[in-house]
Amino acid sequence: MEISDKRVGELMAAGRAAVRFNAPLGGDRARQLVESIVAHGATSVVDLGCGHGELASLVAAAAPAIGVVGIDRDADQIAAAQASSQASFDVGDIAAWQTPADTIVCVGATHAFGGTVDAISTLAPRARRQLIVADAAWMGEPDDWCRATFGELPTVDDVADTAAQIGFASLDLSTSALDEWDEFEQGFIAGIRSVGGDDAQYFADLRSEEYARYRGVLGFAWLIGTR
Numbered sequence: 001m002e003i004s005d006k007r008v009g010e011l012m013a014a015g016r017a018a019v020r021f022n023a024p025l026g027g028d029r030a031r032q033l034v035e036s037i038v039a040h041g042a043t044s045v046v047d048l049g050c051g052h053g054e055l056a057s058l059v060a061a062a063a064p065a066i067g068v069v070g071i072d073r074d075a076d077q078i079a080a081a082q083a084s085s086q087a088s089f090d091v092g093d094i095a096a097w098q099t100p101a102d103t104i105v106c107v108g109a110t111h112a113f114g115g116t117v118d119a120i121s122t123l124a125p126r127a128r129r130q131l132i133v134a135d136a137a138w139m140g141e142p143d144d145w146c147r148a149t150f151g152e153l154p155t156v157d158d159v160a161d162t163a164a165q166i167g168f169a170s171l172d173l174s175t176s177a178l179d180e181w182d183e184f185e186q187g188f189i190a191g192i193r194s195v196g197g198d199d200a201q202y203f204a205d206l207r208s209e210e211y212a213r214y215r216g217v218l219g220f221a222w223l224i225g226t227r
């Protein structure tokens with residue numbers, strides 16, 4: 001079935017709107033991230049590629065004294081974030097963001113810096129207390145289809161090696177659990193289906209079939225580096 005680019009954009013927007021985070025990020029991990037940011041005494045936090053701003057909003061709600069800024073190039077998501085949050089949000093290109101902050105967060109948007117490994121190297125000098133970077137990384141051995149679909153990605157070990165070279169006082173490395181992935185993908189697919197119409201069902205089925213191919217192979221590596 002042929003689906004126009006415009007319609008694909010609408011379907012993807014419905015998928016994004018249906019999930020709390022546009023990443024395999026479960027509620028427990030989100031709580032732990034917020035607790036860690038607050039515990040390390042950040043007074044300024046920037047979330048680069050914040051999507052519709054859920055994580056930035058959680059930090060701002062947990063500690064209103066922290067200046068929290070979320071940046072994303074998607075004006076619709078930024079408008080949604082601004083409507084319901086104590087954090088500040090701006091539309092912008094995160095690749096141009098150079099301002100230091102106590103804590104820098106970049107979840108699922110490292111391609112703006114050339115990938116996860118480059119994002120860690122680029123952002124670490126600007127993070128005064130903590131750097132939180134998370135993105136796709138191979139967890140299992142990718143087949144040709146995975147490589148063609150997702151392109152060049154680091155392994156989880158590559159991410160660990162890069163982080164180790166930065167010289168953080170403490171490093172916390174983990175990967176999203178399969179239940180975080182399942183919850184994310186199921187929510188996203190349900191959002192696509194909710195649009196209605198044969199094309200939406202077809203597109204949702206396609207995503208579901210694709211997920212079955214990359215489940216457990218495409219990972220999502222989390223780095224928390226603290227100074």
Ligand SMILES: C[S@@+](CC[C@H](N)C(=O)[O-])C[C@H]1O[C@@H](n2cnc3c(N)ncnc32)[C@H](O)[C@@H]1O
Pocket residue numbers: 020021022023025048049050051052053054071072073074077092093094095106107108109112
């Ligand atoms: C996979 S989503 C993750 C969103 C959010 N961090 C979350 O976890 O829910 C990646 C986000 O990065 C944004 N993004 C990608 N490249 C960007 C760039 N160069 N400048 C600003 N935002 C960008 C996209 O618009 C998208 O909202």
